[in-house]
Amino acid sequence: MENFIAYNPVNLHFGKNILSSLGKTLKEYGNRVLLVYGKGSVKKSGLYDRIMKDLKAQGFDVCEYGGIKSNPVIEDVDAAAAIGREHQVDVILAVGGGSVIDSSKIISVAIPVPNPGWDFFTGKAKAEKAIPLVAILTLAATGTEMNPFAVVSNHATGQKSAFGSPLTFPKHSFLDPELTLTVPRDYTAFGVADLIAHCFEAWFGIGDTTLTDRFVISIVKEAMEYGPQLMSDLQNYEYREKIMFAATMALNGMTMYGRSTGDWGVHSAGHSLSLLYDVPHGASLTIVYPAWMRHFKDRIENRIVQLGAGLFDETLTAGETINRIEAFFKSLGCPIRLSDLNIPGDHRQPLFESMVHNKVNGGNVKMKEEDYWGLIGLYL
């Protein structure tokens, strides 16, 4: 095992009707709330009205910022932070999926400083103070509800980058699986794929840690067992619950115990697809992961074979394991080639340039520019 520090102070409230204690939780931090949400689903589902009514009945002073995009952009972060600063909010309430909660993490550290939000990604600003963040999760996918990480795009600079500090953990996250019953088919599938990809990023990192490997296999097996059942019964509370819980476990730190780093090369490469073509994050991963495993098969053969044995309870070659994983993503209805998305044009050169510009790389499996061409060739 590699030395590690386990630290996760998030208060995670999970289950049916768990929002009943929301007001009491917010009151711990004060009365002025900045409500942050996305592009309409929380209004369509009635959740927005329900929360607003609830907060106003309890005497909270609420200002709001809606319209966070599903691939979140830094302009929204800055606009929301300006509102929070102006209203001197005591607490941020993020209601949504990964994009809303990730954006709110940066908003929480941006409000107390004069800097634009992107300065945290470039290192120009340091997180030294944060407005407390409370999250209500409406999409099972990224795990952001129980970690300090935020990924945001900056189209002005052509970058999609990650930031995290001990200050950007949500203080509380509320997870009621019922709130995910209205998530449409495609985003449900992307969520299952995303959580599996998070497990893989840990698996292909650095550190020989048998028990943590068992945890990773446990989470992926759970997703592979109940993900397909959920896809054929999207209104099933029990399956929603299992996938929501698995997505949180997939990126709350436990898959990293005993490792010095994850890999994250696939996420890094996938970000270019999202930047250039607004490909949903989960879909970018089901395209890149099979290609990445194929391209680097010789370097990581042993780990792929171990993964196959753990997931499928039989002895498979690395190639067979990759085929099975790809077939699984496909069975969920996820794209496994960029061509599945029917985006017109020739993507080779722009993709390559975006990967160079974003310095796409893994923490363990290092990439050179020739590897970019190899990957692109495999996922067109």
Added chain:
Amino acid sequence: MENFIAYNPVNLHFGKNILSSLGKTLKEYGNRVLLVYGKGSVKKSGLYDRIMKDLKAQGFDVCEYGGIKSNPVIEDVDAAAAIGREHQVDVILAVGGGSVIDSSKIISVAIPVPNPGWDFFTGKAKAEKAIPLVAILTLAATGTEMNPFAVVSNHATGQKSAFGSPLTFPKHSFLDPELTLTVPRDYTAFGVADLIAHCFEAWFGIGDTTLTDRFVISIVKEAMEYGPQLMSDLQNYEYREKIMFAATMALNGMTMYGRSTGDWGVHSAGHSLSLLYDVPHGASLTIVYPAWMRHFKDRIENRIVQLGAGLFDETLTAGETINRIEAFFKSLGCPIRLSDLNIPGDHRQPLFESMVHNKVNGGNVKMKEEDYWGLIGLYL
């Protein structure tokens, strides 16, 4: 799944030479340290001298309380709290195993109040303030390093009870597997058994939670694979590391996600063995667990069969599963009957009375007095 809250703010530092950052960590809380330790092993191993030298070189003002017993008693807690109060300590440094860290948790809430420590167990005192606690673990077993619970005996009242509050989490715990290389054979085995028993207490609790069940199976399988290897090679760092990590995971909260309660009936019954005969905690569990599963086999047959399938990868009856688990404990060198310990006298009546007095019971599998006789009959 049952609704649950996941919350664990412990900063866990795990790995080789991890103590190098101890001083820096303590300094966060102040300069006056109360060092708490046990009955000699930390002095024998040289750890005491090493820490004292280190703390003094860094200018800490250290007072100390040694002599915590392996089944810790409330008198030591009160005596240590008096020293901490007198010296107005800023932080407690607990160096030892479960008994030292458990005692230190009560010391940490007892110092700020005039009450005797036992008042926290009876509810006469409430934990409203705590001196920060930093722990250095020297025994892989109880998981106390990453949870808020403390179990202490009061021989004056004939009770062994548990207490925990959000204030009694250690702030930081340092786990260097090297510090466990000197743990003798019997306590090494008891530690492996203890961590397995913690997993079982979660397994037999209330809540149908498939992913958490996978985590529980993962931890027990790890212990069953590497526990025996460690027993035949006590100086092996890698095996020590695996068991130390597994013991922490076995009781840090993750085995309880999606459950409303664990069972803990076996721990409850085992405490009477420790109270009456000073049986080490882990040894009490290897005696009681097989008896408890046999006695309640009809009520929990399905869960025992699921456990057997998960642990041994084959279809076993409940009876076969119990026999395998008992055989495993025996293979470690743990007692599986009270008679294995050669304690003279007739134990039936005193055991029964202690169980009645301590209201021995489980959170899920409820016991009546006739069940006490059933258990006692099976483990004599």
